[in-house]
Amino acid sequence: MLWRRIARHGFAIVATVLLGGLLSTALVRLAPGFDVDEAQLDPHLNSASVQALRQTRLEQHNIFRFYLHSLQRAVHGDLGTSLSLGQPVSTLLRERAPLTLRLVGIGLLLSWTMAMAMALTAACLRVAAYDALTTVVSGTFLCIPAAVLALLSVLWNVPGALAIGLIVFPRVYRYARNLLSKAYSLPHIITARAKGLSELRILFWHVVPVVGPQLLAVAGVSVSIAVGAAIPVEALCGLAGVGQLAWQAALARDLPLLTNLTILVTLVTLLANSGADVIGHMLRGQEA
């Protein structure tokens, strides 16, 4: 059963990535200006070179052929060359991915720590004023654009990871608070409290098994939010990660680079969501 689920997720990931790749290729191919190559205007090129450039463009006219060609190259590790930076995309990704992974990882850790601490205390204490305060704090962060939080982090000299944490935190908090509030209202947990069980025991023995699988699903979604948040944070904080690369590619209309990044990010978010789903399924299976 579990293996079937994993296989289904694997198939869905491969299908989505392939479909995403095809859409990205179509987007690149149909984008205004695709047929224009500034290199053709270079006065140093002779007519044969210009003709060769035109021929290369012509070969890319068929979207499916263009896509298959790109896939063949990708299988051999050749992700193409960035038009704006003039470097192989694989090299750029290798250089920049570690920073983004670190930022996103620390950001997720911070956001989950903040969100769970606030949600747990709000659910346990059940003080209206505290609940209102936490809602206002998370609501305020929810209403501030991610890019503004990134700018403020530069202004106050705050690490970029904290900015990512503050962008993800209100989204996680909202779900966590609702889940925990509902869990703490369950009859068996109220009974456990009435019988005088310690809060820690109630939390780990009764609350976590109830909310765990749903929180795991939120964890999968939070990875996607954090990866998205990395774009403004890296772009505006001057951090040379994949997010900044995506922003630079967008500004330079470096579509080959952008489509590769799109596929990579799709893969990461799909893996995170599928991983969360499989682990949640395993936990539910153990519980049953």
Place this chain on the structure above:
Amino acid sequence: MRLRHQNVWRTMACVVLVLLVSISMAANWLAPAGYAKQYREAAGAAPSHDHWLGTDEIGRDRFARVLYGTRISLLLAPAAALLSTLMAALVGGLAGYLGGGWAKAAMAVTDLFLSLPWLFLLITVRAVMPLNVSPLFSVLVTFLILGLLGWTSAARVLCATAGSLRDSDFVRQARASGIRGVRLFWFHVLPNLKPVLYAQFWISIPAFILSEANLGILGLGVAEPMPSWGSLLKELEGMVSVGEEPWKFVPLILLVVVVTSFQLVLSKPEEASA
């Protein structure tokens, strides 16, 4: 008691929204000058009697730009929300109503869109369009992209709702009476999707306002000299400290107030359903 408090907050939020929309609509009369008019002798000026919020670095009146920018963001975000809601109704509603392979195909497409972080998707699609376009075109492109890409999550909900309606008693009865195809969808299924469509429409507006702001700050939104909250917030980029020129935060305060107001307006049905 709690419900009354909620109603008070909700009413206040509605008043704030109506007030802000009214003020931004009256920008032509309230603003001391056009959003692009330059006061070259007063570039980068602090707030004064002539320029209530000072001027930007090329001498344009910031108060005028905030008024016009508010108008653009508050008018076009609902327009984009309407477009995305219609697309969600069309794709999700029809797919759910038709069921089978149609529903699976539609959900595969929505899965694909949802698997990408929202901002990533936006900048990728925005980059496909030329960046050096006229300001008016950039406004249209920005909000069109928001509208055309923001329908996916709602489509999933609508597909599920329409799917459950397809098997409901009244639809079966209508089908048995000989009503089929477009008429059945239009007169019997679509009216029952209205609550979801309304919710989707109102939820999308603050989300699109925030997205436009993010795009604007990253330089991929509305082009100069047209103002929007995104392009106005870009001014924060060059600041050294918060206390230096606090009036530059006015667009941010307005944006937070508007998004909070939308959330307060939307919070009631959520609470009621809980």
